[in-house]
Amino acid sequence: MKLLLNTLFLALMVGTFSCTTDQLDMAEVDLRLEQVLAQVSPTGDSNSFQLPEAGDYSQFLQDSNNPMTPEKVELGKLLFFETGLAKDALKDIGKDTYSCSSCHVPEKGFMPGRVQGIADGGIGFGNAGEARSRFHLYEENEMDVQGARPLSLLNVGFVNNTSWSGQFGAGGINEGTEDKWEGATEVNNLGYAGLESQNIEGLHLHRMDASEENLRALGYKEMFDKAFPNFPTHERYSEVTTSFALSAYLRTLIPNEAPFQEWLKGDMHAMNDQEKEGAILFFGKAGCVNCHQGPGLNNQKFYAVGVKDLYETGEAFNTGPNDIRNLGRGGFTDVADDLYKYKVPQLYNLKNSPFYFHGSSKNSIRSVVEYFNEGKKENANVPSQNISGFFHPLDLSYEEVTSITRFLENSLYDENLSRYMPEEVLSGNCFPNNDILSRVQMGCE
Numbered sequence: 001m002k003l004l005l006n007t008l009f010l011a012l013m014v015g016t017f018s019c020t021t022d023q024l025d026m027a028e029v030d031l032r033l034e035q036v037l038a039q040v041s042p043t044g045d046s047n048s049f050q051l052p053e054a055g056d057y058s059q060f061l062q063d064s065n066n067p068m069t070p071e072k073v074e075l076g077k078l079l080f081f082e083t084g085l086a087k088d089a090l091k092d093i094g095k096d097t098y099s100c101s102s103c104h105v106p107e108k109g110f111m112p113g114r115v116q117g118i119a120d121g122g123i124g125f126g127n128a129g130e131a132r133s134r135f136h137l138y139e140e141n142e143m144d145v146q147g148a149r150p151l152s153l154l155n156v157g158f159v160n161n162t163s164w165s166g167q168f169g170a171g172g173i174n175e176g177t178e179d180k181w182e183g184a185t186e187v188n189n190l191g192y193a194g195l196e197s198q199n200i201e202g203l204h205l206h207r208m209d210a211s212e213e214n215l216r217a218l219g220y221k222e223m224f225d226k227a228f229p230n231f232p233t234h235e236r237y238s239e240v241t242t243s244f245a246l247s248a249y250l251r252t253l254i255p256n257e258a259p260f261q262e263w264l265k266g267d268m269h270a271m272n273d274q275e276k277e278g279a280i281l282f283f284g285k286a287g288c289v290n291c292h293q294g295p296g297l298n299n300q301k302f303y304a305v306g307v308k309d310l311y312e313t314g315e316a317f318n319t320g321p322n323d324i325r326n327l328g329r330g331g332f333t334d335v336a337d338d339l340y341k342y343k344v345p346q347l348y349n350l351k352n353s354p355f356y357f358h359g360s361s362k363n364s365i366r367s368v369v370e371y372f373n374e375g376k377k378e379n380a381n382v383p384s385q386n387i388s389g390f391f392h393p394l395d396l397s398y399e400e401v402t403s404i405t406r407f408l409e410n411s412l413y414d415e416n417l418s419r420y421m422p423e424e425v426l427s428g429n430c431f432p433n434n435d436i437l438s439r440v441q442m443g444c445e
């Protein structure tokens with residue numbers, strides 16, 4: 001970018017004589033964006049917001065027990081969509097009908113496309129997840145659903161401790177929380193990073209069978225042999241190696257073809273002026289970057305911004321006022337100061353799944369930006385002293401809110417996420433879902 005800056009200065013000077021006013025404006029707005037990025041970047045230049053190129057594994061937070069390899073990534077890419085893993089369904093009719101991607105749908109930015117994700121106990125897909133609903137043969141309390149909206153899986157390569165409360169992973173911010181590792185977080189005692197830990201627990205929670213018997217039956221033996229040659233054969237086909245492959249794949253989910261990324265790489269035409277003004281506000285006056293940092297605009301920090309919980313939508317199953325997920329990080333650590341604080345989520349490809357915040361309380365990106373602009377908590381349970389000092393009225397004009405909205409909707413949108421989907425999975429099953437209604441809607445019948 002340094003070279004680019006020099007070119008811009010030069011263009012500005014020469015421009016007085018040879019450029020049209022239009023080109024001058026353009027260069028000026030690019031220059032302002034470049035300057036504001038440099039000011040807020042920990043490295044002093046805009047590179048810290050640039051996402052890695054495909055295959056550049058060195059840029060991701062990794063578990064030293066599970067270094068990324070192309071073989072693991074390729075295997076994980078199939079397992080994530082493999083409905084054949086769904087053998088531990090509560091009822092026979094649910095078997096083989098769901099996958100990880102039932103709740104993390106690529107077309108929906110790896111979110112569910114509805115207020116809540118449903119795997120076992122759900123039926124239907126619609127165009128891309130939005131029409132999934134309760135299967136009438138399952139009672140509400142028999143469904144696999146959680147009391148918070150699924151996080152997007154884009155940019156998890158920059159996440160050390162996973163989930164909204166950061167409860168997974170032995171290291172990082174969870175050092176010192178060892179006495180809380182029980183129930184779902186008992187898995188942290190294995191000593192792995194967030195993704196490796198959460199994905200082991202996720203296989204149980206989401207009723208998936210990653211036993212040697214099932215993995216072999218589905219046809220994955222050879223791929224595990226290639227991905228884990230150093231594991232003794234009796235440990236090679238297991239939920240640990242399944243989690244390792246899934247984790248390696250998830251780290252590659254990088255929206256690096258988004259226009260803002262193209263701009264960072266030097267294509268000044270990738271964004272229009274309004275989007276650039278929005279970016280200048282996001283990284284400048286509006287203070288979004290105080291919390292949304294780094295290449296994924298996610299963060300290892302936790303803040304309370306006082307949003308409503310999932311049960312308040314009135315549309316979510318099996319959750320309510322006493323759901324532990326309503327307490328944020330404090331629900332895991334039992335520390336009063338952590339109550340109602342949630343991990344800062346990534347901000348790419350949000351527009352296709354219009355259910356924002358952990359409680360899906362907002363239905364448009366504009367309403368999220370307006371919420372931050374107003375700076376007033378909407379959840380009465382959250383005490384004011386827990387709310388972050390960065391959350392306060394911003395006094396942005398209507399046009400400024402529009403610019404930030406356009407920046408989020410368009411500049412942070414990679415329209416080619418289908419590159420992260422397999423053509424088919426080894427079972428030959430339909431995916432992400434394989435229940436009878438989904439099969440019809442997805443054209444598998």
Ligand code: HEC
Nearest residue numbers: 100103117118119144146148149150151162163164202206
């Ligand atoms: C029933 C819906 C559902 C299914 C199926 C599902 N997830 Fe999730 N996922 C969620 C929800 C909800 C969250 C957020 C939970 C929380 O933070 O409390 C989440 C969070 C995550 C995260 C944390 C991301 C972050 O930034 O911290 C990862 C990783 C993840 N899921 C991976 C998977 C994998 C791998 C599978 C398949 C084994 C899977 N998920 C299946 C609903 C689902």
Ligand code: HEC
Nearest residue numbers: 286287288291303342343344345356357358368372388390
């Ligand atoms: C105090 C830190 C902080 C500031 C400042 C902040 N955010 Fe956030 N942002 C968060 C946290 C934490 C969440 C998740 C909150 C929750 O769900 O409980 C979030 C969620 C979001 C979401 C929803 C993402 C999703 O997956 O649902 C968007 C969009 C967003 N922020 C955009 C912005 C914009 C735009 C600004 C500036 C106007 C901004 N944020 C300022 C911390 C912050």
